[in-house]
Amino acid sequence: MNKHWVSDKPFNPYEIDELSPKQQKYFLASQWTLIWWKFKKHKLAMISGVFLIAIYLVAAFAEFFAPYALEHRHTDKIYSPAQEIHFFDDGKLTRPFVYGWSFELNMQKLLREYKEDKTQQYPLQFFCEGDSYELWGSINASSHLVCVDAPGSLFLLGTDRLGHDMLSRILYGARISLTIGLLGIVISFMLGLTLGGLAGFYGGWIDSSVQRITEIIRSFPELPLWMALSALLPLSWSPLWIFFGITLILAMMDWTGLARAVRAKILSLREEDYTSAAILMGATPARVIKKHMLPSFFSHLIASASLSIPAMILGETALSFLGLGLRPPITSWGVLLNEAQNINNVAIYPWLMLPVVPVILVILAFNFLGDGLRDAADPYSH
Numbered sequence: 001m002n003k004h005w006v007s008d009k010p011f012n013p014y015e016i017d018e019l020s021p022k023q024q025k026y027f028l029a030s031q032w033t034l035i036w037w038k039f040k041k042h043k044l045a046m047i048s049g050v051f052l053i054a055i056y057l058v059a060a061f062a063e064f065f066a067p068y069a070l071e072h073r074h075t076d077k078i079y080s081p082a083q084e085i086h087f088f089d090d091g092k093l094t095r096p097f098v099y100g101w102s103f104e105l106n107m108q109k110l111l112r113e114y115k116e117d118k119t120q121q122y123p124l125q126f127f128c129e130g131d132s133y134e135l136w137g138s139i140n141a142s143s144h145l146v147c148v149d150a151p152g153s154l155f156l157l158g159t160d161r162l163g164h165d166m167l168s169r170i171l172y173g174a175r176i177s178l179t180i181g182l183l184g185i186v187i188s189f190m191l192g193l194t195l196g197g198l199a200g201f202y203g204g205w206i207d208s209s210v211q212r213i214t215e216i217i218r219s220f221p222e223l224p225l226w227m228a229l230s231a232l233l234p235l236s237w238s239p240l241w242i243f244f245g246i247t248l249i250l251a252m253m254d255w256t257g258l259a260r261a262v263r264a265k266i267l268s269l270r271e272e273d274y275t276s277a278a279i280l281m282g283a284t285p286a287r288v289i290k291k292h293m294l295p296s297f298f299s300h301l302i303a304s305a306s307l308s309i310p311a312m313i314l315g316e317t318a319l320s321f322l323g324l325g326l327r328p329p330i331t332s333w334g335v336l337l338n339e340a341q342n343i344n345n346v347a348i349y350p351w352l353m354l355p356v357v358p359v360i361l362v363i364l365a366f367n368f369l370g371d372g373l374r375d376a377a378d379p380y381s382h
Helices: 019-027 029-039 043-058 168-203 203-217 224-232 239-269 273-280 285-321 333-338 343-348 355-377
Strands: 086-089 094-108 111-123 123-137 139-148
Touching: 019 139, 029 043, 029 203, 029 355, 043 168, 043 355, 139 239, 168 203, 168 285, 168 333, 168 355, 203 239, 224 239, 224 285, 239 285, 285 333, 285 355, 333 355
Parallel strands: none
Antiparallel strands: 086 094, 094 111, 123 139
């Protein structure tokens, strides 16, 4: 009689002593742990994630990282080009410093021509006292990462037509432009998950209604519709209400794609055995969707969010650039670029276009991060 090879011992899924420690670690890992291991292999996505965390931290503490306060004007140094940081004095290595900054008015070109005054040196000071500010509107402080003693100036990216330091303005503008993307995606997710989940779970007239609404919204070209809705915002609104209005407009245009993806997933999952079992046990539809369906594809939603945020940042930048979005005194990257619409000014003062650089870097970082998250969350990718 042949030997029976099936064990008659009680089955215990955690008895994997025959596997190597590496195999045991892999087979006992959670879904999120597997996603993290796979995501770490995507070097470009990891670098992008670190860059985005760093830039959001800088935006959160913009007052500290900015050399000057947002409203500080250098009226005697308008349209100043960037100052150069020097590390050598008479051929000897020394602490970083900048020379004095002066200008002469060229009456033939009607331009201010700036030059270094090498008789004056202003060493860079770190963690120094400068313009006072209120951190997050509640903490009074005056510490800055870097500054120079008066009457010296530190314009690492030049100044604008009002004498504002461009680097400080870009850092302050990052807070608004980056926050719009986060707030917009929260509103978009709430609408997309709710409407897409209801459409996929219940079907029938609810599904048809949601589908028709999404088709109508997606049939409009985005930019003209953004412009039309932005133009409807009253000019009498405060900057804060304009900010929330622009955020709401961007979110209302973005939720349709997410709703369709959620609907398709819910439609395929509602026929699964574990979903039917949960319904038969008396679970409410909200609990079935929240506890049993969403976790199975939540990682894909995170990847979708990382790809939707840059679209909202670009939307705000485009609207503000066209003068239909945020308006001064609010400072965002789009508002800064609005001041560079005059091609003659850009040709003479090219540093006015510098706010486009962080926009490009952030958009690329979000796209690389989204690609990495999508590949890590996809069980069929290699």
